Amino acid sequence: MAIFTIDDVEKTFKSGDVSEKILKGVDLELNEGEITALVGPSGSGKSTILTIAAGLQKASGGQVLFEGHDMTQMSQEEIRKIRSSEFGFVFQSSHLVPFLTVEDQLLLMLDVAETKLNKKQQKQEVAQVLELVGMAHRKEAYPSSLSGGEKQRVAIARAIIHKPKMLFADEPTASLDSKRSKEVMEIIRNLTKTLKITTLMVTHDEEMLPYADRIVTMKDGLID
Amino acid sequence: MQMAWKEVKKSKMKFLILGSIIFLVSFLTFIISGLANGLSEDNAALIKNVPNGQFYLNEDAKQTYNLSKIDVDQQDKLLADYKGATALSIQMGFVNDADDKQHSVAFVTSTDSELFPNVKDNEVVLDASLKDDGIKVGDVLTNNQFSGAFKVAGFAEKQTYSHAPVAFISMKNYQEIYRVMEMQTVFIPGSDSPDSVKGLESFNNKEFLNTIPSYGAEQMSLNMIIWFLVVISGMLFAIFFYMMNVQKIGLYGILKAIGVKTSSLFSMMWYQMLLITVVSLVLSVGLSQLFSLVAPAGMPFSLPIETTLLLSVVFLVIGFIGATISGFQIKKVEPLQAIQQGEM
Numbered sequence: 313m314a315i316f317t318i319d320d321v322e323k324t325f326k327s328g329d330v331s332e333k334i335l336k337g338v339d340l341e342l343n344e345g346e347i348t349a350l351v352g353p354s355g356s357g358k359s360t361i362l363t364i365a366a367g368l369q370k371a372s373g374g375q376v377l378f379e380g381h382d383m384t385q386m387s388q389e390e391i392r393k394i395r396s397s398e399f400g401f402v403f404q405s406s407h408l409v410p411f412l413t414v415e416d417q418l419l420l421m422l423d424v425a426e427t428k429l430n431k432k433q434q435k436q437e438v439a440q441v442l443e444l445v446g447m448a449h450r451k452e453a454y455p456s457s458l459s460g461g462e463k464q465r466v467a468i469a470r471a472i473i474h475k476p477k478m479l480f481a482d483e484p485t486a487s488l489d490s491k492r493s494k495e496v497m498e499i500i501r502n503l504t505k506t507l508k509i510t511t512l513m514v515t516h517d518e519e520m521l522p523y524a525d526r527i528v529t530m531k532d533g534l535i536d
Numbered sequence: 537m538q539m540a541w542k543e544v545k546k547s548k549m550k551f552l553i554l555g556s557i558i559f560l561v562s563f564l565t566f567i568i569s570g571l572a573n574g575l576s577e578d579n580a581a582l583i584k585n586v587p588n589g590q591f592y593l594n595e596d597a598k599q600t601y602n603l604s605k606i607d608v609d610q611q612d613k614l615l616a617d618y619k620g621a622t623a624l625s626i627q628m629g630f631v632n633d634a635d636d637k638q639h640s641v642a643f644v645t646s647t648d649s650e651l652f653p654n655v656k657d658n659e660v661v662l663d664a665s666l667k668d669d670g671i672k673v674g675d676v677l678t679n680n681q682f683s684g685a686f687k688v689a690g691f692a693e694k695q696t697y698s699h700a701p702v703a704f705i706s707m708k709n710y711q712e713i714y715r716v717m718e719m720q721t722v723f724i725p726g727s728d729s730p731d732s733v734k735g736l737e738s739f740n741n742k743e744f745l746n747t748i749p750s751y752g753a754e755q756m757s758l759n760m761i762i763w764f765l766v767v768i769s770g771m772l773f774a775i776f777f778y779m780m781n782v783q784k785i786g787l788y789g790i791l792k793a794i795g796v797k798t799s800s801l802f803s804m805m806w807y808q809m810l811l812i813t814v815v816s817l818v819l820s821v822g823l824s825q826l827f828s829l830v831a832p833a834g835m836p837f838s839l840p841i842e843t844t845l846l847l848s849v850v851f852l853v854i855g856f857i858g859a860t861i862s863g864f865q866i867k868k869v870e871p872l873q874a875i876q877q878g879e880m
């Protein structure tokens with residue numbers, strides 16, 4: 313059963329008089345708990361469909377169904393609520409909050425997601441997740457003192473700490489070397505499998521494909 | 537807002553700079569306000585010491601007290617009708633001491649009253665500042681328009697008018713010096729809504745102060761400076777928060793992407809603004825009060841705590857508005873933009 317359905321989604325960008333249709337009717341179903349890798353040439357629209365699915369921009373046409381509810385019909389506030397409690401995000405750069413320690417980044421996410429945990433439970437949760445991504449020893453550190461791989465682990469921890477149903481990842485390993493990339497993918501796979509998180513991941517790195525359950529190729533604004 | 541406080545802790549320098557700007561501007565504002573108030577007391581303590589009430593001037597006097605003459609019969613009637621009413625006159629003049637040194641004074645005379653000293657003929661009660669000029673009780677002072685001489689009967693604290701010390705004299709002596717029988721004005725204490733009196737125009741204390749020519753101009757310039765400073769500090773707030781917000785556009789985008797409410801981002805900014813402003817204001821209020829204790833004796837400086845508190849509230853409101861206007865860009869931030877911009 314598909315938890316997430318992208319149905320005939322179109323996206324047209326306008327700049328001045330010129331309008332360009334980037335997505336030409338994308339259909340994609342994501343199965344619960346699976347990792348779907350989205351591959352394809354640069355400029356084919358992978359990031360665009362991922363961000364539309366994640367509720368970060370609007371489609372020009374079509375439907376995006378999350379658990380049967382059409383997100384294209386929802387208000388900004390409804391989408392924000394879904395993003396904060398049901399979705400997690402990892403991007404090419406980690407986008408951590410510069411003035412928060414590793415631990416505080418995760419506590420913030422728990423607050424934003426409005427999880428019903430008290431302070432002590434939150435701290436325990438954070439400690440556990442940091443253990444899982446191998447960053448427990450750096451919980452007092454600020455992002456500026458972390459390496460690229462370490463930052464990405466923290467970003468992954470932040471993306472899943474509130475136990476979302478969906479994880480959206482746009483080239484999460486693009487800024488890392490091959491060894492670090494594999495470590496990070498290992499972590500993503502373990503975590504999403506343990507927590508039964510459905511994952512949509514854009515990548516153009518062949519080495520990452522073995523970590524996916526399913527590979528979908530995009531070309532010229534359409535699923536191949 | 538924990539996040540707001542954590543940012544202040546991490547970016548100490550940035551907030552310290554903002555705080556010191558607010559501190560300096562508010563401190564400057566307090567000091568100038570202290571001077572304005574000090575000058576105002578120096579100028580017109582005589583009137584400022586009088587309780588609230590109404591001053592009646594002749595309608596023909598064109599709102600200038602020393603052109604006003606109140607008809608004697610009308611004056612008698614007013615004094616009889618209103619309890620505590622006083623007729624008084626003020627004229628600038630000089631007295632000469634035993635060494636023939638001239639001192640400029642404001643001669644004041646009044647009918648029997650609790651508000652002003654009652655002085656016997658040929659005696660004078662002087663503002664205490666003349667003690668610094670070496671004048672003592674028992675000294676004899678003269679005036680070239682006056683046939684007799686004034687014996688200094690005593691001193692009164694803080695009685696100045698038009699920046700000159702007041703010399704209280706008797707009505708008879710006053711009438712001789714200035715060759716008028718009528719008094720300039722009748723003061724009726726307490727009446728907030730003045731009774732209209734035929735042929736007379738009423739002024740409350742504040743309005744009466746503004747009929748002193750130097751007073752209005754002086755206070756206007758100083759008040760201009762004060763409000764300019766307040767407006768400038770409001771702009772500083774807006775500009776500073778604007779710059780801080782611009783730097784944080786990427787961060788705001790990410791926070792929005794992970795689902796932080798726009799209202800939480802505003803609260804974060806308000807919390808920081810409030811924290812910085814309150815700390816800075818507490819310091820500048822404290823320091824300006826300290827300054828008013830140690831201000832040199834010759835400097836007309838008077839800064840009631842109520843004035844600083846009132847200005848502080850104005851600063852808070854202005855800061856709030858400045859920060860909020862600059863915060864509208866938070867509303868506009870698109871989460872996607874920030875993500876695509878890459879590393880902050």
Ligand SMILES: Nc1ncnc2c1ncn2[C@@H]1O[C@H](COP(=O)(O)OP(=O)(O)O)[C@@H](O)[C@H]1O
Pocket residue numbers: 325326334352353354355356357358359360361
């Ligand atoms: N906000 C935008 N405005 C205009 N064009 C855009 C915008 N975002 C993406 N595009 C265009 O859409 C196309 C697909 O972009 P993208 O989805 O980022 O591709 P991919 O991730 O597959 O490399 C590109 O040609 C890009 O220039």
Ligand SMILES: [Mg+2]
Pocket residue numbers: 358359360514
């Ligand atoms: Mg892309």
